[in-house]
Amino acid sequence: MFDIPVGDFFEFIINWLTDNLGGFFDLITITVKTFLVGIENILLFPHPIIMIILLAAVAWYISGKGVGIFTVLGLIVVEGMNMWDATMETMALIFTAVFIALLIGIPTGIWASKNDTAERVIRPVLDFMQTMPAFVYLIPAVLFFGLGEVPGIIATLIFAMPPAVRLTNLGIRQVPEEIREAALAFGSDSRQMLLKVELPVALPTILAGVNQTIMLALSMVVIAALIGAGGLGQPVVTGLQQLDIGLGFEGGLAIVILAVFLDRVTQSLGEKSQ
Amino acid sequence: MAAISVQNLFKIFGKNPEKAFPLIEAGKSKDEILDETGNTIGINDASFEIKEKEMFVIMGLSGSGKSTVLRCLNRLIEPTKGTIKIGDENITEVSKDRLLELRRKRMSMVFQNFGLFPHRTVANNVEYGLEIGGMPKEERRKKAYEALEKVGLKGYEEQKPSELSGGMQQRVGLARALANDPEILLMDEAFSALDPLIRADMQDELLELQAEVNKTVVFITHDLDEALKIGDRIAIMKDGYVVQVGTPEEILTNPADDYVKAFVQNVDRTKVITAQAIMRKAPTIQIPKDGPSVAIRKMEKVGVSTTYVVDENRRLRGVVTIDDAIKLKEDGKKDLEEILMTDIESASPQTPINQLLPKAIEAKYPIAIIDDEKNLKGIVDRATILAELNENGNNAASDQDEPKSTDQ
Numbered sequence: 103m104f105d106i107p108v109g110d111f112f113e114f115i116i117n118w119l120t121d122n123l124g125g126f127f128d129l130i131t132i133t134v135k136t137f138l139v140g141i142e143n144i145l146l147f148p149h150p151i152i153m154i155i156l157l158a159a160v161a162w163y164i165s166g167k168g169v170g171i172f173t174v175l176g177l178i179v180v181e182g183m184n185m186w187d188a189t190m191e192t193m194a195l196i197f198t199a200v201f202i203a204l205l206i207g208i209p210t211g212i213w214a215s216k217n218d219t220a221e222r223v224i225r226p227v228l229d230f231m232q233t234m235p236a237f238v239y240l241i242p243a244v245l246f247f248g249l250g251e252v253p254g255i256i257a258t259l260i261f262a263m264p265p266a267v268r269l270t271n272l273g274i275r276q277v278p279e280e281i282r283e284a285a286l287a288f289g290s291d292s293r294q295m296l297l298k299v300e301l302p303v304a305l306p307t308i309l310a311g312v313n314q315t316i317m318l319a320l321s322m323v324v325i326a327a328l329i330g331a332g333g334l335g336q337p338v339v340t341g342l343q344q345l346d347i348g349l350g351f352e353g354g355l356a357i358v359i360l361a362v363f364l365d366r367v368t369q370s371l372g373e374k375s376q
Numbered sequence: 377m378a379a380i381s382v383q384n385l386f387k388i389f390g391k392n393p394e395k396a397f398p399l400i401e402a403g404k405s406k407d408e409i410l411d412e413t414g415n416t417i418g419i420n421d422a423s424f425e426i427k428e429k430e431m432f433v434i435m436g437l438s439g440s441g442k443s444t445v446l447r448c449l450n451r452l453i454e455p456t457k458g459t460i461k462i463g464d465e466n467i468t469e470v471s472k473d474r475l476l477e478l479r480r481k482r483m484s485m486v487f488q489n490f491g492l493f494p495h496r497t498v499a500n501n502v503e504y505g506l507e508i509g510g511m512p513k514e515e516r517r518k519k520a521y522e523a524l525e526k527v528g529l530k531g532y533e534e535q536k537p538s539e540l541s542g543g544m545q546q547r548v549g550l551a552r553a554l555a556n557d558p559e560i561l562l563m564d565e566a567f568s569a570l571d572p573l574i575r576a577d578m579q580d581e582l583l584e585l586q587a588e589v590n591k592t593v594v595f596i597t598h599d600l601d602e603a604l605k606i607g608d609r610i611a612i613m614k615d616g617y618v619v620q621v622g623t624p625e626e627i628l629t630n631p632a633d634d635y636v637k638a639f640v641q642n643v644d645r646t647k648v649i650t651a652q653a654i655m656r657k658a659p660t661i662q663i664p665k666d667g668p669s670v671a672i673r674k675m676e677k678v679g680v681s682t683t684y685v686v687d688e689n690r691r692l693r694g695v696v697t698i699d700d701a702i703k704l705k706e707d708g709k710k711d712l713e714e715i716l717m718t719d720i721e722s723a724s725p726q727t728p729i730n731q732l733l734p735k736a737i738e739a740k741y742p743i744a745i746i747d748d749e750k751n752l753k754g755i756v757d758r759a760t761i762l763a764e765l766n767e768n769g770n771n772a773a774s775d776q777d778e779p780k781s782t783d784q
Contacts (some may be wrong), residue, residue: 283452284491287562288505288552289480298508302495375495 116242127246134252138198145190150181153190161363165370176359182305185334185356191362192333193324195251196319199258203315207263208308211270212296221271228264236261236325244329254322256333262318269311273304310373316368320361334360377463378425379560379592380449385458387420387444387616390415393456406615418444420616426592433595433607441616442596446562449594450473450483462560480509484553488565490545492537498548499524499533503529505556516555523551526585543574550582554589563595567602579606600639604628604648612636626649645667646765651723653765655745655754660684663693663712668705671696671712682741684752685716692752695741722746726755729761736761744774 120127143357145153154177161168171343180189214221243253277300285299301308334357341350382591388396396415406417419441426432436442446452449460451467451547460467467478484505485491492501499520500507507518524533527547536543546566566582567575583606586593597603603610611621620632625700628648631637658747659678661671663685673696675683691726693716700715721739723732725747735743742757 213660278489278491280489280491281493283447284485284487284493285504286452287450287479287485288508289476289478289555290508291476294508298504299493303493305495 107263142194183352197222199255203259203263207266211267215274249330254326258322265314273307299316313368379428380426381461387418431608433603433610435603436613440613483560484558485562486566523555527551652725658755667710668701670703692751
């Protein structure tokens with residue numbers, strides 16, 4: 103019948119961007135890489151035993167005894183599987199991706215909550231970002247940023263950002279009208295309204311969004327490893343390629359342990375803020 | 377000077393408010409205008425004045441525009457047309473910065489569902505207005521604690537609002553509104569979310585508090601009993617119009633139209649109508665100037681058998697009867713003090729008639745109505761009270777009859 107050259111169109115755009123904005127992408131690569139390496143170094147600097155104690159203490163303090171004990175046992179298993187370095191690399195990668203995702207996502211969510219037109223435009227973009235198979239992001243990510251951790255982080259943050267935007271928007275829109283009126287009646291200007299009333303009241307919802315973002319970022323770990331992002335995705339990918347059941351399971355188990363730790367801790371943060 | 381004066385205030389909700397004005401002038405109803413233009417009339421040509429330190433109640437059913445009027449006073453809702461003056465400042469024209477300052481310093485608001493900030497402690501809620509106005513931390517803390525003590529919440533300062541009961545939460549709302557010591561308190565159905573017992577308590581406490589702090593209060597309610605209880609004056613609203621403004625008594629005794637009449641007919645009038653409204657002038661004689669002859673002549677002239685005796689400052693001294701006076705005259709004595717009866721019932725002009733009735737039943741003579749200086753203002757006799765009670769009873773009875781007759 104007839105062809106719509108959608109593929110050609112995207113290819114054209116990507117090529118144009120690579121040709122013309124190469125310097126810009128290089129700058130992003132260097133910035134993100136520096137940030138990532140910094141965090142990696144911090145996480146890998148203490149001896150694993152000290153790190154396990156530290157993380158368990160955080161978990162205990164925020165989420166209680168059960169999660170604290172789980173963290174100790176889980177991380178001992180990780181260390182015992184010789185997955186410690188990979189786990190810390192993944193944690194650094196997730197931390198970086200989530201940090202950037204929130205840096206962009208929360209202000210975008212605030213904007214969407216204040217402006218109906220903005221919300222109408224942003225919503226389909228978020229749907230697109232979330233439903234497009236995550237593998238697809240890998241291609242332009244590699245073209246723009248080469249192989250390695252940085253394209254992995256970029257693909258991860260695109261996939262993981264939508265909940266942060268959505269739940270920030272939702273949280274602020276759900277602030278009861280009377281509370282907003284009270285803030286106005288006592289003479290708040292728009293900045294005080296946002297910082298002293300809307301964001302604090304919306305905080306539990308926003309933190310639920312942060313939790314979702316972290317979980318989505320974790321789900322990208324294996325996919326990002328396909329383009330050389332390393333970390334815990336690497337043993338899983340290698341296990342698949344070499345049909346090494348043991349290695350694959352070890353990597354997978356470490357991801358699960360990390361996921362449970364991050365999920366419980368961030369969820370408790372949200373509950374505590376209520 | 378009026379604390380707040382509202383003149384020809386209109387609020388029209390919808391996209392093209394101008395379109396509605398010709399229709400309003402043509403006298404079309406709220407529903408007709410909604411059908412034709414898609415605009416909703418919130419306030420229709422409201423004008424009234426609120427005096428300084430007055431408890432001004434705006435009463436109406438939902439959709440009458442009462443809350444809209446209140447929100448126009450601090451411009452949470454922008455009026456479409458008209459002027460609102462606070463003191464001599466027209467607040468419909470003030471700049472944004474000035475408006476913020478007015479809201480921070482001169483007026484504050486109490487909300488139906490309290491409008492407390494859930495993430496802040498009680499004290500932090502109360503100091504909110506001061507905080508955003510830039511008051512230093514120590515100072516605003518102190519003021520918040522003082523305001524909380526005033527409303528009886530000492531000891532709850534560091535709790536979260538969600539840990540308190542509804543009545544206590546509204547006290548926090550009240551403390552927050554008092555903390556910046558505003559001239560004007562705007563109260564939007566402040567007690568409507570509370571259960572009846574707590575509500576009555578809060579009304580009493582508001583009255584006590586008002587006697588202490590003396591603010592100009594604008595109180596919104598849909599409850600006539602509440603309006604009559606706390607209002608110095610009441611404005612009744614319907615469909616965006618102000619139907620009547622008056623004291624509780626004026627509204628009960630002289631309703632402006634059938635709408636108000638229908639509203640007030642179920643009210644227990646005896647709680648609201650005071651001695652002042654039903655008392656009549658008393659025949660008096662003055663001692664030591666007047667003797668028995670003058671007393672007898674005066675009583676014969678108006679055809680009564682007792683007269684009230686006052687001194688040269690018009691302070692009530694007692695009653696003399698015509699029989700005693702004639703006897704005194706026959707005995708050739710002049711001093712009325714000898715036959716003066718001092719054990720007579722008295723009441724203040726503000727006493728509601730339901731409290732006068734027990735006294736009237738006991739009393740031999742009409743009840744003397746005296747003010748704080750013991751000056752005789754008038755008298756009320758048993759017949760007048762009974763007539764007033766009877767009128768109230770008739771209204772109540774006819775209400776009860778109605779459903780019965782429809783049943784048959």
